[in-house]
Amino acid sequence: MEFETDFLDDTEQLKLYKALVEPRLIEEKMLVLLRQGKISKWFSGIGQEAISVGVAMALQPDEYILTMHRNLGVFTSRNVPLYRLFSQWQGKSSGFTKGRDRSFHFGSQEYKIVGMISHLGPQLGVANGIALASKLNKSNLVTAVFTGEGGTSEGDFHEALNVASVWQLPVLFCIENNGYGLSTPTKEQYNCEHLADRALGYGMEAHIIDGNNIIEVYKQIKNIASSVRKHPRPILIEFKTFRMRGHEEASGTKYVPEDTLKAWGLKDPVSNYEAFLKSSGVLTDMLENEIKNNISTKINKSLEMTFNDSDIVPDVTKELNDVYQPTIYHEVKPITECENIRFIDAISNALSESMNMHKDLVIMGQDIAEYGGVFKITDGFVEAFGKERVRNTPICESSIIEAAMGLSIAGIKSVVELQFADFISSGFNPVVNYLAKSYYRWNQHADVVLRMPCGAGVGAGPFHSQTNEAWFTKTPGLKVVYPAFPYDAKGLLNTAINDPNPVLFFEHKALYRTMKQDVPMGYYTLPFGKASVIRTGHAVTIVSYGAAVHWALEVLNKFEQIDADLIDLRTLQPLDTESIYNSVKKTGRVIILQEDSLFGGIASDISALITEHCFEFLDAPIKRVASLDTPIPFNKNLEAQYLPIQRFEKELFDLLNY
Structure with missing residues (x-):
């Protein structure tokens, strides 16, 4: 393995070495603890450390990275305290999810890391939302998101790439192609030579990088990120690497040919870079031992803190109180002057007034911009608020809902119009598994309103007439609003947009133009939970x-x-x-x-x-x-x-x- 380090001085080379060794030593310690029965499960990233470390070290500390379960090097490179990581894996209170989730299923605003959910695909669309916020704020920040080669078969991957390309979002889509999806080899997962070739179909730039070469990863990502900051655009990056251990330790590696394991073993990112540093005189045996001893000491002290930490004592009240982000209802009383308007007008007025109230509020949906939406609710909004805030979307409910979640992570409210409530089924996963659970899992609210035109009585048949609120009242973490009158619709929609929790706002299509009522002019709110x-x-x-x-x-x-x-x-x-x-x-x-x-x-x-x-x-x-x-x-x-x-x-x- 060749390392071109002309652009790095000795100190920088050693800094990369320390960052590379730390996750390896942690992994080796975890395998010992697993055999001792002190941890229950482990997803090993041994052999892939150069990717996580190289990407994290190449990006700025204020740039978000969305990780998978083999990206330990992102967390260590971002200096996440080890005792908190260990506590997370042990389900202790010092972890990031209060024992409510395991492994790397968490995020941290402090370290600008957003963890995965087991469904693999949604974080790709969430990355788009974070990158969209960067573009709207003109902050010139890059967002990096990881997936495995197996995850590229999911619809979320293709939706996310398409949206990112259409909107020219500054996202680095990082594929860790490590040979296997659990036990399924790549030849049974996709029928092309390189996954990077798929970028062509989305009008995207792509790169293939040796994922085992820390210098190549760091150098190329640093250059790519610098370019993307100047000229925002998405880039697909395929890292060629290999998973040296099982999908998780219990699954083993018997399905992998022995000669394949041996060949990739010779490409080990840690030992190869270590040998190079020694041959170039940057690293000595004494310094190597000193570095590894210091890291091992830090690991052991952090583990001791975790093991000494008391177990979580279940508290029903605390669990129930953490399902939703607490919010204080701010009543805005209506003025006395009214106008007799239709239900549909009340919805449009609320959206317009909320767009003025929240200067960065973004509305997204199919055909909602110049066309004004299929029900003309947003007619004239582009002229009033601009195309940056009133955004037509491709037909991809899942990715747009995920992008709304990403906007929330970056501090921006959004309203997503589902063209018909029936179509929410195409975005069901991010609603019930991402939006609904994020605050409970890692204290990240989902400041998203999903508008749901629904209902029968208009002869629209099985796919445009459902009133499917029961799909969501069953899911803790979601709020569900369903007004019957224009007055209520306007006040409740304003409240929904103010609420930091995910709200599904049902609007009956048959009422849109048939129901009229005297509605106060100007902005006002109505409380949730009051019939x-x-x-x-x-x-x-x-x-x-x-x-x-x-x-x-x-x-x-x-x-x-x-x-x-x-x-x-x-x-x-x-x-x-x-x-x-x-x-x-x-x-x-x-x-x-x-x-x-x-x-x-x-x-x-x-x-x-x-x-x-x-x-x-x-x-x-x-x-x-x-x-x-x-x-x-x-x-x-x-x-x-x-x-x-x-x-x-x-x-x-x-x-x-x-």
């Missing part, structure tokens, strides 16, 4: 939300003799159980109306909560009325049969006559 009691009575409690509230109103207007409390939930997470319980205790009868299909819907949970907390006050069984347990049909007559509008009237009278 609206639209009608009051003593005979029955009707609980509903979204378009179904209007169906209930139609029945009550038709039969004025019905003495009912009508509760519009407005937000489903958090849920205003107090208003529900108080009403049920007063009326003794309750019927829950939802547009979603019956089984597994939120009506079932509300019913269970009422049974648990108000059973002794009930004078009749709880009624749930919902759509049929079928996909939503297109035909007008079939859709009418599917929806619960007609069934609700009968079920309400049956309950009253019980």
